[in-house]
Amino acid sequence: MTDSPITAPPAAAERLRATRPRVRTRLGSSIVAMAAALIVVALTWWSLFAFWASFADGAPWPVTVIVVFLAAAALAVPAAAGQAVQAALQARSLDRAGNHAAARVAAARARDMQWYVLGFGLAALVVAFLAFLLGTNDGAVREVFFRSDIFGKSFRGLTAAFWLNIKIFMATEVLVLVWALLVAVVRQIPGRAGAPIRFLAVAYVDVFRGLPAILVLTLVVFGFQLAKLPGLSLLSPPQQLFWLVVLALTLVYGAYVAEVYRAGMDSIHWSQAAAARSLGLSQGQTLRYVIIPQGVRRMLPPLLNDFIGLQKDTALASVVGTVEVFNKAGLYKSQFFNLTAVAVAGLLFLIMTIPLARFTDWLIRRDQQRTLVG
Amino acid sequence: MAATDDQPGQLPPYVEFAGVHKHYGPNHVLRGIDLDIGHHEVVCFIGASGCGKSTLLRCVNALEEIQQGQIRVAGEAASGPGVDVDFLRRVVGIVFQGFNLFPHMTVLRNITLAPTKVLKLPEAEARARAIALLERIGLADKAGEYPDRLSGGQQQRVAIARALAMEPEVMLLDEITSALDPALVGEVLAMVRELVDEGMTILMATHEMGFARDVANRICFMSEGNLAEVGTPDEIFQDPQDERLRSFLRRVTEARRM
Numbered sequence: 146m147t148d149s150p151i152t153a154p155p156a157a158a159e160r161l162r163a164t165r166p167r168v169r170t171r172l173g174s175s176i177v178a179m180a181a182a183l184i185v186v187a188l189t190w191w192s193l194f195a196f197w198a199s200f201a202d203g204a205p206w207p208v209t210v211i212v213v214f215l216a217a218a219a220l221a222v223p224a225a226a227g228q229a230v231q232a233a234l235q236a237r238s239l240d241r242a243g244n245h246a247a248a249r250v251a252a253a254r255a256r257d258m259q260w261y262v263l264g265f266g267l268a269a270l271v272v273a274f275l276a277f278l279l280g281t282n283d284g285a286v287r288e289v290f291f292r293s294d295i296f297g298k299s300f301r302g303l304t305a306a307f308w309l310n311i312k313i314f315m316a317t318e319v320l321v322l323v324w325a326l327l328v329a330v331v332r333q334i335p336g337r338a339g340a341p342i343r344f345l346a347v348a349y350v351d352v353f354r355g356l357p358a359i360l361v362l363t364l365v366v367f368g369f370q371l372a373k374l375p376g377l378s379l380l381s382p383p384q385q386l387f388w389l390v391v392l393a394l395t396l397v398y399g400a401y402v403a404e405v406y407r408a409g410m411d412s413i414h415w416s417q418a419a420a421a422r423s424l425g426l427s428q429g430q431t432l433r434y435v436i437i438p439q440g441v442r443r444m445l446p447p448l449l450n451d452f453i454g455l456q457k458d459t460a461l462a463s464v465v466g467t468v469e470v471f472n473k474a475g476l477y478k479s480q481f482f483n484l485t486a487v488a489v490a491g492l493l494f495l496i497m498t499i500p501l502a503r504f505t506d507w508l509i510r511r512d513q514q515r516t517l518v519g
Numbered sequence: 520m521a522a523t524d525d526q527p528g529q530l531p532p533y534v535e536f537a538g539v540h541k542h543y544g545p546n547h548v549l550r551g552i553d554l555d556i557g558h559h560e561v562v563c564f565i566g567a568s569g570c571g572k573s574t575l576l577r578c579v580n581a582l583e584e585i586q587q588g589q590i591r592v593a594g595e596a597a598s599g600p601g602v603d604v605d606f607l608r609r610v611v612g613i614v615f616q617g618f619n620l621f622p623h624m625t626v627l628r629n630i631t632l633a634p635t636k637v638l639k640l641p642e643a644e645a646r647a648r649a650i651a652l653l654e655r656i657g658l659a660d661k662a663g664e665y666p667d668r669l670s671g672g673q674q675q676r677v678a679i680a681r682a683l684a685m686e687p688e689v690m691l692l693d694e695i696t697s698a699l700d701p702a703l704v705g706e707v708l709a710m711v712r713e714l715v716d717e718g719m720t721i722l723m724a725t726h727e728m729g730f731a732r733d734v735a736n737r738i739c740f741m742s743e744g745n746l747a748e749v750g751t752p753d754e755i756f757q758d759p760q761d762e763r764l765r766s767f768l769r770r771v772t773e774a775r776r777m
Contacts, residue, residue, distance in 0.1 A: 191591065416619045417621065419615070419619065420620075421610075421616065421621075422608070423582060423611075423613045424633035424637065425605060425608040425637035425638075425683070425685060426632075426633060426637060430637075434621075434636065435621055439622065439623050
């Protein structure tokens with residue numbers, strides 16, 4: 146049988162055309178979407194208004210601006226639904242006129258708009274829920290977290306305390322970068338002779354990745370102070386506290402970052418090392434000129450991730466009595482019996498970490514694009 | 520046009536294999552290799568993938584260890600304890616199937632890295648040497664490019680230039696055209712042919728039978744870790760003795776790779 150597809154009768158296409166179902170205009174589902182959109186807007190406006198009205202002596206103007214903006218933005222939901230209905234109606238009339246291809250295009254637009262209704266609608270519902278939560282009980286929830294008078298009283302003290310978090314973070318970051326590289330390189334020492342020191346590096350990483358950071362901080366800071374570690378008395382007590390906190394965090398994060406380094410170096414294909422070695426480069430030169438420079442590019446995103454973690458974990462220093470921002474916020478909390486200061490401390494952390502997180506994502510995306518091109 | 524008039528037998532052998540055995544765990548990849556290769560001799564290794572020809576080449580510059588036997592290069596031990604790896608890797612250059620250029624360095628830096636770091640040449644001198652090599656292979660305008668901007672054939676030619684920058688006395692070519700687009704094979708082989716004409720000692724693992732036939736002084740057919748047959752191109756291609764070689768050549772011919 147040499148019944149090649151080329152000689153198959155064109156009747157197949159004709160048959161398909163005749164039996165193809167008529168265009169799905171999406172009119173019904175678009176009307177449902179419109180109904181849902183109207184309900185969502187009603188809910189959002191109601192809870193936004195309730196939030197706005199919950200301020201005892203009138204909402205401050207920034208709140209009014211935000212509420213009005215959100216209320217206007219919620220209109221995007223029925224707007225999209227309107228577009229969906231319009232496109233669906235158009236699809237129906239085109240389909241009836243026999244212009245099936247154009248009808249399908251219009252129906253596809255209706256479907257797109259329905260997805261907009263879903264996406265924007267869900268977002269509006271989340272906003273509505275938050276506004277409801279903050280406005281409920283005459284704004285009691287809001288008052289616990291955001292009281293502007295306490296904000297004013299605590300802000301200066303909190304930013305001053307946060308400066309200490311930044312200093313702890315900076316000092317630890319520099320030490321971690323160096324210390325972890327040392328650990329990672331030691332882990333790569335080849336041969337039997339390197340076995341004991343390799344074992345130590347592995348043991349260090351296992352131990353400090355396995356211990357809660359809060360526990361290490363307690364052991365290192367209190368322990369070394371109690372044991373009067375030689376040389377420690379050269380520093381003033383606040384300096385002692387600062388550097389012991391930095392030491393503890395370096396030990397914890399060094400273990401993580403050493404693994405990041407190792408994964409980065411392992412990700413470079415062995416053929417690169419083979420090429421370098423066969424050109425006469427020594428093991429050390431191969432690491433320095435070929436493996437590490439390539440590894441660093443891949444290490445950057447996970448490295449920055451760990452640093453975001455480190456920024457947050459500077460708050461753990463509060464357990465050993467460092468008056469950093471979380472500790473300070475706790476003092477305000479007890480003083481005013483209100484959590485505004487803690488929320489502000491949270492905001493300060495976000496101001497630091499969010500740009501870093503965005504930057505990390507941008508790096509990862511750029512790296513992926515480059516890999517796709519290459 | 521083999522350069523047989525060089526009479527490689529007159530000089531002491533340049534690369535010697537004596538009873539070489541190599542295991543990868545339970546895999547016995549080289550099973551007793553005995554072979555002497557003269558100065559300026561071009562020897563091609565052919566055989567099915569996995570027959571051990573790449574491994575054999577890698578053993579010559581101590582990228583792989585052998586478990587039994589002895590390899591000597593230029594009269595010096597190239598295996599076992601006490602190998603002078605620095606000496607070995609200076610006289611032996613290798614080019615890989617996958618090019619293995621350093622992707623984070625420009626073409627120029629790829630070539631000057633080893634001369635500056637290993638031979639301790641001044642930067643300017645290494646640079647001049649690299650530029651001269653690039654000019655010779657017609658890639659001088661690519662000196663500032665990164666390897667991923669080059670075609671496979673260009674990358675492989677840079678890889679050869681990178682090895683030549685160390686001024687080796689013997690070149691190991693490990694299936695250097697196997698990863699290339701068929702249209703790009705020619706430019707790389709032309710460069711190898713130049714090396715042959717200059718009298719470079721070459722050990723080449725290859726699937727390019729026609730080229731091997733053209734340039735080799737001797738061809739070694741490897742099968743399951745053995746040198747199943749060694750002979751001149753005419754002996755190997757016109758009058759194969761070993762049954763495995765005959766069936767190999769038959770399959771190659773059927774696949775129109777010859």
